[in-house]
Amino acid sequence: MPQYKIAIVGAGPAGYFTAQALQNSQSDELSFSIDMFERLPTMWGLVRSGVAPDHPKIKTVAKVFEKVASEPNFRLFGNVEIGTDIDIEELCARYDAVVMCTGSAIGKKLGIPGEDLPGSLSAAEFVPWYNGHPDFASLDVPLDGTTAVVIGAGNVAMDCARILAIDPSELDSTDTATAALEALHTSSIRKVYIAGRRGPEHAAFTAPELRDLPKLEHTDVVISKEEVEAAHIRAEAAGEIEKHLASNLEAWRLIAEHPHSGHDREMEFHFLAAPKEFKGDGKIEEVVFGINEIRDGKVVDTGKTYSIKANLVISAIGYEAAHINGIYFHNGKIDNEEGRVLGTNIYTVGWAKRGPSGVIGTNKSDASDVVKLLISDLPEQARPDCDITTFIPAGIQIVDQASWTKINAAEVAAGEALGKPRLKETSIEKLLEMGK
Numbered sequence: 001m002p003q004y005k006i007a008i009v010g011a012g013p014a015g016y017f018t019a020q021a022l023q024n025s026q027s028d029e030l031s032f033s034i035d036m037f038e039r040l041p042t043m044w045g046l047v048r049s050g051v052a053p054d055h056p057k058i059k060t061v062a063k064v065f066e067k068v069a070s071e072p073n074f075r076l077f078g079n080v081e082i083g084t085d086i087d088i089e090e091l092c093a094r095y096d097a098v099v100m101c102t103g104s105a106i107g108k109k110l111g112i113p114g115e116d117l118p119g120s121l122s123a124a125e126f127v128p129w130y131n132g133h134p135d136f137a138s139l140d141v142p143l144d145g146t147t148a149v150v151i152g153a154g155n156v157a158m159d160c161a162r163i164l165a166i167d168p169s170e171l172d173s174t175d176t177a178t179a180a181l182e183a184l185h186t187s188s189i190r191k192v193y194i195a196g197r198r199g200p201e202h203a204a205f206t207a208p209e210l211r212d213l214p215k216l217e218h219t220d221v222v223i224s225k226e227e228v229e230a231a232h233i234r235a236e237a238a239g240e241i242e243k244h245l246a247s248n249l250e251a252w253r254l255i256a257e258h259p260h261s262g263h264d265r266e267m268e269f270h271f272l273a274a275p276k277e278f279k280g281d282g283k284i285e286e287v288v289f290g291i292n293e294i295r296d297g298k299v300v301d302t303g304k305t306y307s308i309k310a311n312l313v314i315s316a317i318g319y320e321a322a323h324i325n326g327i328y329f330h331n332g333k334i335d336n337e338e339g340r341v342l343g344t345n346i347y348t349v350g351w352a353k354r355g356p357s358g359v360i361g362t363n364k365s366d367a368s369d370v371v372k373l374l375i376s377d378l379p380e381q382a383r384p385d386c387d388i389t390t391f392i393p394a395g396i397q398i399v400d401q402a403s404w405t406k407i408n409a410a411e412v413a414a415g416e417a418l419g420k421p422r423l424k425e426t427s428i429e430k431l432l433e434m435g436k
C-alpha cells in the first residue's frame, strides 16, 4: 500500500483540519505521513494570536488540533519558515503534495493621507500585540489619549474596539499578553468609536457578537435609535430581509434601547462614515470622515465631513496574504483554483486560499474539499522516503511535537498559578528554551 508524504505549511486551523481530513481519508488502500511546518515555535495560528482573549471558549478547538497531532502519522516542524528556511521547490520535490495553510496576516491599507502617522495601526498589528505574537511584542500602542477610533465593520474591528473599551480588569483572568495587559491597565482611553462606511444593515458583525455588547459590565455601548430605525427602513425597502440580517437588526435595536449606566467607558458606532484623512503633527491627532448617505441602495459621498480628535486609530478593513518566496499570489490570496495551484503539486486551504473570511469551522469544510481534490490527483506511486531534516539549515532548533507539548504545558502551568488559562511567552528565544 503506498504511503503518500504530505507537507502542510502553517499550523493554524486550516493546517490542522487538513491533517485531520487526510487522517480521516486513510483506508486499506491509502495512507499518509504528514509533516507540518510552522514558522513560529508556537502553534494554532490565529486561535492563539487572533481570537480575542475574552472569548476563551472558542480556543478550546485547540484540543481537536492536539488530538490530530497525537496520531502516529503526524510530525511537527515548528520554528521552520517555508520559503526562507526551506525552499518551496525542495518541499515539492520531496512530498507528494504540499498544502499551503499560511493564512492572511497583512492588514489592508486605507490608502488615505496620514495613514502612516505614528498612532495609526492595523488590526494585523494590534491584535497580535495583545495576543502575544512574538513579532509584535514590542509594538508601540499609544494609549495616553482619551479617544481611539477603530475603522471597520466586522468582528475583527469589534474585537479591537472591545479590548480598548472594556475595563482591563476584565482581561486579568485571560491569556492576554502580559506587556499588553499592563499597558491596557495604564490606558487613558475612555471613548472608542467604531466607524463603518456603509449602514448598520451592511455591517459584517455577526449577531452573537452584537448581542454580547449590552452585557459589557463597565462599558456603555452607543448607537443612535434613529440610525437603527433608518437601517431597518432601508433594509425593508431593499426587499426581503434575510435571517442573519433580521437577527443583526434586532441586535442593533437591543443595543440602541439598552439603558446606559453612566460608565466613563463608552464604545460608539458611527455608520456612513468614510475615513478621508488622518491629521496630526508627527502623530495622529484627528480623523476626518466623509459623510456618506444611501441613495437607491448605493453608498454615496455627500461631500460633507466631520472630525474626531483621537491619538490612536486602528484600521480593521481586511487582510491579505504575506508574500512567500516561490508562491504566486493574486488579489491577496495564493493564486489557486478551488485549492489547486495549477501545474504544481501545491494546494492551499484556509485564509491563504479564500482570503480573510469565515470562522474557524469554515476551514474544516474547506480542508475536506481540498483533500478530496488532492487525493484524486495523487499519482500511483508515492515518492521515496527522504529525511527532510537534512534540508533544514544547521542552527535552526526544530520545535517538534514533544517540544511544543513542553512549551504548551509550561505556559498553562505558569498561567494556572495566576488564575489564567495560560501565561504566554512572547520571546522566541525563551520559547525555544522552554521547549528543550
Ligand SMILES: Cc1cc2nc3c(=O)[nH]c(=O)nc-3n(C[C@H](O)[C@H](O)[C@H](O)COP(=O)(O)OP(=O)(O)OC[C@H]3O[C@@H](n4cnc5c(N)ncnc54)[C@H](O)[C@@H]3O)c2cc1C
Binding pocket: 009, 010, 011, 012, 013, 014, 015, 037, 038, 039, 040, 043, 044, 045, 046, 047, 050, 051, 052, 055, 058, 080, 081, 082, 083, 101, 102, 103, 104, 127, 155, 156, 159, 324, 349, 350, 351, 352, 357, 358, 359, 360, 361, 363
Ligand atoms: C482578530 C481575529 C479574531 C478572530 N476571531 C474568531 C473567533 O472568535 N471565532 C472564529 O471562529 N474565528 C475567528 N477568527 C477567524 C479564524 O481565526 C480564521 O478562520 C482561521 O484562523 C484561519 O485559519 P488559517 O489556518 O487559514 O490561518 P491562520 O490561523 O492565520 O494560520 C496560519 C499559520 O501559518 C503560519 N505561517 C505563515 N507563513 C508561514 C511560512 N512561510 N512557513 C511556515 N508557517 C507559516 C502562521 O504563523 C500561522 O500559524 C478570527 C480572526 C481574526 C483575525
